[in-house]
Amino acid sequence: MHPIVKLVVQRVALSLLLLLAASVMIFIGTQILPGDVAQSVLGQSATPESLANLRAELGLNDPPVQRYFSWLFAALQGDLGTALTNGRDIGESLGTRLGNTLFLAFWAAIVAVPLAIFLGLLAVRYQNRWPDRLISGVTLTSISIPEFLIGYVVMYFVAVKLGWFSSVAMINDSMTLGAKLNAIALPVFVLTLVVLAHMMRMTRAAILNVMQSAYIETAELKGLSMFTIIRKHAFPNAIAPIVNVVMINLAYLVVGVVVVEVVFVYPGMGQYLVDHVAKRDVPVVQACGLIFAAVYIGLNLIADLVSILTNPRLRHPK
């Protein structure tokens, strides 16, 4: 078997195993949390009788292991079941939420990734001169401020004072694409600020690293322009580390945006998961957790594959 194919198959198999392990961990995690779904749903208005009735109805009296496996077998057949708290079909609710999350992540990525790479290249081109310092300064400042604070500041000036964009980024199916983009303008802006620095710095560092190599020196001696050297000789060799950091940030845009979602009232996965964790709604937490784990594992897999494919030693085995 070709070593690349073998590596890919190994990586995919490992990823699936990781997913299974993640589902076990999530289930155990929800079992460790104090209280159960019946207690959480009824809250302060719970009486022992209504609690017992709700527990019986939700099947909480079955042993945990049995509940886990019945969930797993259903999930493997594509049935995520219904939420314990409100009896809604999880697949359906999750579909909408996941769609929204991906929509936001997509537009944030469209803005942030090219911008970060461009700024990284620019910083290398003007290394240690004022454009480099300005780019690093601004992006490092923005990443150092908590995202909720950036969100509130942007919200106050842009939405409340200037009235340019809406502070509530609520989207639904009946909106046109234009209206949706208008609604998510502020969260996209904040997310861009949050992920920009990491990707920009990595691009800069990776290219600078390559720039130390002997072949760059050769290129320089050949009299090529700085920009051509970066574009043709340095950048292709820095792709693997850049893709790695891009993937990590993409994963963050999907699974880590809870705070931005809360601030801008965005109906994505994060809020959905947090609500259900608070209510100990195990099937939903499981489903969300699996999707998040799958996103992380999947994007890392892509990053690995890109590294493998851009590695000449693996592409051309002896």
Next chain:
Amino acid sequence: MSNELSYLAKKAAKGLVSRREFLGRAGALGVSAGVASTMFADATNAAAHKKGGHLVQGLGGGESTNTLDPALTASSVPFLNLRLFGDTLLGVDQNGELDMRLAESFEASDDAQTWRFKIRKGVEFHNGKTMTPDDVLKTMQRHSNDESKSGALGIMKGIDEMSVDGDNLVMKLTAPSADLPYLIADYHLIVQPMGGMENAADGVGTGPYMLEADEPGVRHLWKANPNYWREDGGATYDSTEVLVINDATARTAALQSGQVHMINRVDPKVANLIDRAPGVSIKNVAGRGHYVFIMHADTAPFDNNELRMALKHAINRTDMVDKILRGYGSVGNDMPINKAYPLFDESIPQREYDAAKAAEHYKKSGHDGSPIILRVADGAFPGAVDAAALFQESARAAGIPLEIKREPNDGYWSEVWNKQPFCASYWGGRPVQDQMYSTAYLSTADWNDTRFKNPEFDALLNQAKGELDNDKRKALYSQMGYMVRDTGGLICPMFNDFVDAVSDKVVGYEGDPNAELMNGFAAMRTHFA
């Protein structure tokens, strides 16, 4: 009509004068309260004919786990949804009086043990089916039968049997209860087709708005019900939307940027700032809700009344109201009742902060001086952690070693409240004293979170239940108030206001002490200017 009064009536029609203000001015001008009340109603009704538009309410207190099933309603957004799509048999108005909704009238037997509610005719559900007394009966059964998981189960307990007799729903109770109509007004008990036995969460009721879109934790869209059974009190907007905005800052920003017309739960810390901002105003109303510290009166060291009294004297109530509620509230008196209740006894002396008295009680208690642990989380009530710190300071001045243990919000209600002997909590209050006391101070109550067990108190409570003479009941409640105040495990430093904020585009907004956002009726009682 005097010039001033007609001017006032015009202002009232525009919603610029509240009912209370109008009656006050009218009284000063020598008009009797009855006449003035009618004048106010005429003026505002004339204005109420203006209808239409799309009202957006931005609310904290909604989760993506919410359902439209009335039985499982426990937070603000589901509560408001119930108001929009459903009706109860009876309601409680802003003056604490009963309001006939799906019941046309009711009567009680002399012993207050058998009640007959006459069910209104010709009321249609949103699905086109006509409501029958049988639907009402099934609704009540669903909230009270053996499999019920309803939040109203506690108040339905005293019902022995229910039946339909012609147009009437008949309830026979296990013991007399003079307040049954108030209990039946509970928001969970909206009437559903077949009592919701088939599909409890489909949002079909008899209410003024009909379901358009239901996205739990995100938004709920409703349109006006053209066949609403009642002339006034129906939809005043073409449609209304409830947006779930749990983050307080996002909620205020949404109001200020004009994306929503009204919001609930304004943080008292910023209420003054918002009130000064253009285009919006703060509306606060004193309710029955209270923020408390509860001690288990049967658990050491709180089984010692001297120690309980020491702690009660060691809390600075006015400080709490000023600093925690920023004035949006009133001081409490270590009993769960305030003047928002009918039959409240104003003559019970107000307890004040008194370090010397607290020290004296503390000394008498013989406490060994070890730290007294108070468990708090901000989930118990907004500002609970700060309130505990204030309490700690004022107690230290009396020589009482209070120690604060901060608990996570998550799981607070299942792990700390009603389990740990001393913790912070809140109560939303109940429409009548009987219900408040029966819920949390009766020896056998499930929610007796102070472990207050006093047979004498229980006997008085039962006696009051069956007492139809209001003066005698008031005297009984007063006696019970003293008992809780002087021997109970409740430290009640403050009653909190409902603090809403409303856009100037909306007129007719009036506080209702029963609950926030005009007791949930804002979309039926306000309109656009």
